[in-house]
Amino acid sequence: MIKIQAIILAAGKGSRFHNLTKTIPKCLLSIGNTTILDRQIDLLIENNIDEIFVVTGHYSDLIQKHLKKKNVKIIKNEKYNIFDNLYSFWCVKNFITNDFICIYGDLVFDEKLLLEIIKNRNNCLMVDDPIYKFDNHSVEIKNNLIKNINFNYDALKHNGQFIGILKFNKSSLSLLKKSINELEKNENLDGEFIRLIQSLIKNKMIIHAYNVNKKIWINVNNKIKLDNARKQFN
Numbered sequence: 001m002i003k004i005q006a007i008i009l010a011a012g013k014g015s016r017f018h019n020l021t022k023t024i025p026k027c028l029l030s031i032g033n034t035t036i037l038d039r040q041i042d043l044l045i046e047n048n049i050d051e052i053f054v055v056t057g058h059y060s061d062l063i064q065k066h067l068k069k070k071n072v073k074i075i076k077n078e079k080y081n082i083f084d085n086l087y088s089f090w091c092v093k094n095f096i097t098n099d100f101i102c103i104y105g106d107l108v109f110d111e112k113l114l115l116e117i118i119k120n121r122n123n124c125l126m127v128d129d130p131i132y133k134f135d136n137h138s139v140e141i142k143n144n145l146i147k148n149i150n151f152n153y154d155a156l157k158h159n160g161q162f163i164g165i166l167k168f169n170k171s172s173l174s175l176l177k178k179s180i181n182e183l184e185k186n187e188n189l190d191g192e193f194i195r196l197i198q199s200l201i202k203n204k205m206i207i208h209a210y211n212v213n214k215k216i217w218i219n220v221n222n223k224i225k226l227d228n229a230r231k232q233f234n
Helices: 015-021 037-047 060-066 083-093 111-119 170-185 192-200 221-234
Strands: 004-010 051-056 073-076 100-103 107-109 124-128 138-142 147-148 158-167 208-211 217-219
Touching: 004 037, 004 083, 015 060, 015 221, 037 107, 051 060, 051 083, 060 073, 073 083, 073 192, 083 170, 083 192, 100 111, 107 111, 107 158, 111 124, 111 158, 124 138, 124 147, 147 192, 158 170, 158 192, 158 217, 170 192, 217 221
Parallel strands: 004 051, 004 100, 051 073, 124 208
Antiparallel strands: 100 158, 107 217, 124 158, 138 147, 138 158, 147 208
16 A cells, blocks of 8 residues: 655645634634534545644744644644745655645645546646636646646636646656755745745646546635635535
8 A cells, every 4th residue: 555645735824714713723613513624634534644743833832732633743833924825835744755635724635636636647737727817826728637727716727726736746746846845945945835836847747637527625824715615614
């Protein structure tokens, strides 16, 4: 059996929630009888992924206390107030030694999506049709390959949307670490994780698109989406 690691990027402040995240991080907001983060971890464990890294920042101590009974490793992004989730990935990169799955810490999704991406043998991003036209995870897909990922939607080129789950193979680690080290060398680790994907595409990495095929996922980054997630995944 191929060993798979998992990374959950959960350092964000959740500033769009205003009062809701003044006392807790958004990954600990409740969904049914659990939390966004617990749900992700439990799904990973149920699918035999037991080496899980959670990158924290905002209210890191609260998350660590909350997860004390779970077998996960906490990696703290000490600069979460300055940088975004690209730096969170920088913090965890040296712990990656095998195939790995990376999940945004505010994502709630149909558990079948996790099973499908585990079975996929390619470097791949999980994508959907472009639901939000000005989403900063717009992708250009050609022949089922990711040709570009960008912060600005271009109706002439972008025909998909990255949802916040990816899987990369162990064989890709050398190029992946080279690419993020280049960004660090140029003091350019600001911004979102998709900047690393842009760099990988530029460095000729083949990245496949894996479509969710109408399965439900919600990037819980505001109160409206939180309410929707609670209805869908109660």
